[in-house]
Amino acid sequence: MNSNEMSITFPALSKNEAFARSVAAAFAVQLDPTIEELTDVRTAVSEAVTNAIIHGYSSRGGTVRMDCYTDGDIITIIVTDYGKGIADIEQAMQPFFTSAPDLERSGMGFCVMQAFMDSVEVASEPGKGTAVKMKKRISSVRADG
Numbered sequence: 001m002n003s004n005e006m007s008i009t010f011p012a013l014s015k016n017e018a019f020a021r022s023v024a025a026a027f028a029v030q031l032d033p034t035i036e037e038l039t040d041v042r043t044a045v046s047e048a049v050t051n052a053i054i055h056g057y058s059s060r061g062g063t064v065r066m067d068c069y070t071d072g073d074i075i076t077i078i079v080t081d082y083g084k085g086i087a088d089i090e091q092a093m094q095p096f097f098t099s100a101p102d103l104e105r106s107g108m109g110f111c112v113m114q115a116f117m118d119s120v121e122v123a124s125e126p127g128k129g130t131a132v133k134m135k136k137r138i139s140s141v142r143a144d145g
Contacts, residue, residue, distance in 0.1 A: 056083030
């Protein structure tokens with residue numbers, strides 16, 4: 001069985017969004033994804049990390065943690081912040097809902113994550129933070145891997 005894991009933490013700064021996206025993509029490469037699958041992972045991670053920075057911490061800084069796991073042909077990525085949390089997850093996951101309309105946010109972050117990953121689960125507690133768990137099956141994993 002092909003399993004592996006890694007975790008990183010980094011400051012909740014916009015410039016680290018590209019870093020997190022690249023790290024997740026580099027980790028996913030072990031599953032031999034297609035370019036499209038790799039792009040899907042990068043895009044979803046970008047949205048999750050951006051949400052943590054902008055909504056979790058209101059762009060005031062903090063720490064973001066990213067955990068990546070492989071199990072067979074599935075990659076799981078969990079992006080966690082320890083910021084303000086989400087009071088109503090169902091509302092937050094609705095298209096066009098944003099907690100930062102003054103920043104001209106589209107409110108499509110969770111929709112984008114759901115479009116590019118096979119599953120997206122959100123756990124959050126106001127005042128404690130949010131964890132976004134995303135999974136994707138990499139179809140090109142070889143049976144002999």
